[in-house]
Amino acid sequence: MATVMARASGAEHARRDRLQAWLPRLVLAPSVAITLVFVYGFIGWTAALSFTSSKLLPSWNFVGFEQYLKLAENERWLVAAQNLLIFGGLFIAVCLAIGVLLAVLLDQKIRAEGALRAIYLYPMALSFIVTGTAWKWILNPGLGLQKLVQDLGFTGFTFDWLVNPDKAVYTLVIAAVWQASGFVMAMFLAGLRGVDPALIKAAQLDGASLPRIYWRIVLPCLRPVLFSALMILSHIAIKSFDLVAALTGGGPGFATDLPATFMYAHAFTRGQMALGSASAVLMLGAVLAVAVPFLYSELRSKRHD
Amino acid sequence: MKAPKRLLLAAALAAATGAAGAAEVEVLHFWTSGGEARAAATLKAMLEQQGHIWRDFAVAGGGGESAMTVLKSRAVSGNPPSAAQIKGPAIQEWGELGFLDSIDEVAVKDGWSMLLPEVVAELMKVDGHYVAAPVNVHRVNWVWANAEVFGKLGLQPPTTWDEFFAVADKLKAAGITPLAHGGQSWQDATVFEAVAIGQGGVDFYRKALVELDDATLRGPAMVQALKTFKRLKTYMDPDRANRDWNVATGMVINGKAGMQIMGDWAKGEFASAGQKAGTDYLCFPAPGAAAFTLNVDSFAMFKLRAPAQRPAQLALARLIMAPPFQEAFSLAKGSIPARSDVSLDTFDDCAKRSRKDFDAAAQSGALLPSMAHGIATRSDVQGAFFDVLTQFFNDDAISAEQAADKLAKAVKAAR
Numbered sequence: 089m090a091t092v093m094a095r096a097s098g099a100e101h102a103r104r105d106r107l108q109a110w111l112p113r114l115v116l117a118p119s120v121a122i123t124l125v126f127v128y129g130f131i132g133w134t135a136a137l138s139f140t141s142s143k144l145l146p147s148w149n150f151v152g153f154e155q156y157l158k159l160a161e162n163e164r165w166l167v168a169a170q171n172l173l174i175f176g177g178l179f180i181a182v183c184l185a186i187g188v189l190l191a192v193l194l195d196q197k198i199r200a201e202g203a204l205r206a207i208y209l210y211p212m213a214l215s216f217i218v219t220g221t222a223w224k225w226i227l228n229p230g231l232g233l234q235k236l237v238q239d240l241g242f243t244g245f246t247f248d249w250l251v252n253p254d255k256a257v258y259t260l261v262i263a264a265v266w267q268a269s270g271f272v273m274a275m276f277l278a279g280l281r282g283v284d285p286a287l288i289k290a291a292q293l294d295g296a297s298l299p300r301i302y303w304r305i306v307l308p309c310l311r312p313v314l315f316s317a318l319m320i321l322s323h324i325a326i327k328s329f330d331l332v333a334a335l336t337g338g339g340p341g342f343a344t345d346l347p348a349t350f351m352y353a354h355a356f357t358r359g360q361m362a363l364g365s366a367s368a369v370l371m372l373g374a375v376l377a378v379a380v381p382f383l384y385s386e387l388r389s390k391r392h393d
Numbered sequence: 394m395k396a397p398k399r400l401l402l403a404a405a406l407a408a409a410t411g412a413a414g415a416a417e418v419e420v421l422h423f424w425t426s427g428g429e430a431r432a433a434a435t436l437k438a439m440l441e442q443q444g445h446i447w448r449d450f451a452v453a454g455g456g457g458e459s460a461m462t463v464l465k466s467r468a469v470s471g472n473p474p475s476a477a478q479i480k481g482p483a484i485q486e487w488g489e490l491g492f493l494d495s496i497d498e499v500a501v502k503d504g505w506s507m508l509l510p511e512v513v514a515e516l517m518k519v520d521g522h523y524v525a526a527p528v529n530v531h532r533v534n535w536v537w538a539n540a541e542v543f544g545k546l547g548l549q550p551p552t553t554w555d556e557f558f559a560v561a562d563k564l565k566a567a568g569i570t571p572l573a574h575g576g577q578s579w580q581d582a583t584v585f586e587a588v589a590i591g592q593g594g595v596d597f598y599r600k601a602l603v604e605l606d607d608a609t610l611r612g613p614a615m616v617q618a619l620k621t622f623k624r625l626k627t628y629m630d631p632d633r634a635n636r637d638w639n640v641a642t643g644m645v646i647n648g649k650a651g652m653q654i655m656g657d658w659a660k661g662e663f664a665s666a667g668q669k670a671g672t673d674y675l676c677f678p679a680p681g682a683a684a685f686t687l688n689v690d691s692f693a694m695f696k697l698r699a700p701a702q703r704p705a706q707l708a709l710a711r712l713i714m715a716p717p718f719q720e721a722f723s724l725a726k727g728s729i730p731a732r733s734d735v736s737l738d739t740f741d742d743c744a745k746r747s748r749k750d751f752d753a754a755a756q757s758g759a760l761l762p763s764m765a766h767g768i769a770t771r772s773d774v775q776g777a778f779f780d781v782l783t784q785f786f787n788d789d790a791i792s793a794e795q796a797a798d799k800l801a802k803a804v805k806a807a808r
Contacts, residue, residue, distance in 0.1 A: 145469055164784075228632055231632070251631050253787050336635050338578075339635050339783065342780060356465070359771060360776070
């Protein structure tokens with residue numbers, strides 16, 4: 089009787105083990121399947137479309153690299169690609185600089201830190217459409233900042249970047265930085281709080297000045313935070329669409345077009361699906377060119393730790 | 394086993410015949426704001442009066458861009474709506490892809506070819522068969538002016554571009570922005586096409602913007618039109634970047650600006666500000682050649698998966714052409730009815746003028762499809778025009794000759 093029971097509980101045990109081994113896989117399977125189809129499957133589909141002559145709807149008449157050659161000659165695409173470099177580079181750099189600075193300043197055990205933190209973080213709660221519309225009014229020379237300052241008596245003041253084709257792309261940077269730098273601050277602030285106070289005390293005992301402590305000891309500890317911030321900021325930059333749509337509408341002319349707005353216009357509203365797909369593939373290529381080496385070096389160095 | 398099957402069949406038949414009485418029609422449209430939404434509701438009520446069911450499929454935003462994106466995804470997945478708001482050569486494009494169904498049953502029986510001007514009728518057909526029903530006719534090449542400003546400065550509506558610039562100079566001297574405008578590519582194109590007809594004439598417009606003749610696109614008439622177009626920029630305010638058209642109309646309403654070149658939907662803005670045609674604001678055709686650029690809204694009928702719904706689709710096509718709806722819709726939208734036999738007694742003077750010019754233009758062959766509003770060309774070529782025109786207009790470093798060359802190249806690349 090006892091042996092029978094022992095055998096039964098043994099079988100039960102084995103079954104539970106098997107279930108435990110399979111459970112994680114079972115739970116993950118739907119999301120893996122969804123990701124495979126809706127991310128990688130559609131990446132493949134888009135890539136395939138970019139080699140066809142699809143216009144209004146997908147068609148499978150393959151034309152090789154013709155769409156890519158068309159892109160290379162398309163002035164609007166070249167402007168969009170150049171804008172992404174300007175906008176992305178400045179947006180990431182300025183956001184990081186302001187975010188770190190704010191975080192360090194807030195970290196000085198000041199009064200009302202909670203309130204200040206909320207104020208700086210608040211823009212992140214808005215959608216880019218709201219940000220874009222608000223800045224569209226603020227930056228419009230006849231409505232916003234320029235008119236205000238001129239009405240105050242400084243009649244020589246001009247700030248017309250929004251309506252100047254050469255400068256309009258920088259207005260995107262202003263609005264995007266305003267929105268995202270508070271978020272970068274929050275990330276770094278959390279990181280700063282995680283730095284071991286003993287390290288700072290030790291440095292202070294050795295007579296290091298405060299800026300030097302931050303520059304040489306605290307900030308290098310925040311490498312993982314920098315990595316996360318870079319990843320988040322660069323994907324915000326590359327997929328920026330709503331901000332352009334609300335703030336400049338891609339104008340004046342198409343001076344502030346970004347690859348994402350170019351892709352949407354051609355694939356969905358202009359019936360040039362193949363050309364739009366080709367631009368999407370090039371965008372993906374750009375993202376991979378930045379992300380892969382970065383991910384690779386970060387993940388490898390972590391394994392060495 | 395046999396009996397239940399027969400029963401099922403009988404039930405299905407009953408359901409099918411029942412549906413013939415009350416069929417369903419799914420209508421994809423983007424009439425979501427104010428007067429348009431009310432007009433759509435009238436159409437719905439008329440259809441329901443006939444015992445059919447209207448399944449509303451309204452997609453707001455983007456002047457129909459979002460609606461077209463939704464339509465494409467529905468079509469690709471094999472489940473298009475029964476009727477969709479499509480206009481211009483896009484009807485032919487969908488027709489050639491085999492998505493649209495003939496509605497000759499209604500169109501021939503009701504004699505649409507007698508009721509519609511030929512230009513409009515041709516837009517509704519694929520391979521000689523009617524596949525779409527026209528809702529209205531918008532005129533695009535209008536100029537809207539502030540009557541008070543014109544009266545105070547003693548200005549007369551200009552009939553040539555030289556006169557136009559003389560009027561604009563006087564407005565400028567009086568400290569008023571001569572031309573209200575919004576810096577969006579479709580608005581730039583709307584102004585350009587008015588200049589192209591006015592200066593280049595009807596034949597030039599047709600050859601360049603409709604037939605896309607390479608030599609004409611590069612030719613001297615195009616360069617001249619582009620130069621005049623660029624000259625207009627000096628009469629606009631610099632803050633126009635990404636301004637919506639109705640905000641620009643607002644500048645004419647409150648007297649900050651003297652004129653605006655815009656289609657007749659601008660009337661809605663004047664009406665909601667409580668202004669009346671003739672006394673508060675003036676409407677006159679864009680200067681130059683006596684021509685009429687049209688923008689026709691229409692509903693294309695898709696092939697149905699369930700034949701039982703066909704009666705509702707045909708009823709919808711018939712109701713769209715029915716005079717009560719044609720009248721109600723155009724009153725709400727600022728346009729004129731597509732049918733030439735609808736009385737305009739309830740319409741304002743601008744609409745009456747529109748009808749008179751329309752008939753005259755139809756006689757003289759000066760009835761032209763609008764490029765800026767997607768009636769002249771397919772969306773890819775329209776996009777090429779938009780890109781080059783808006784870049785040229787905003788960038789002073791590009792000469793008219795360079796722009797004409799770019800235009801010819803871009804149009805060729807897009808086709």
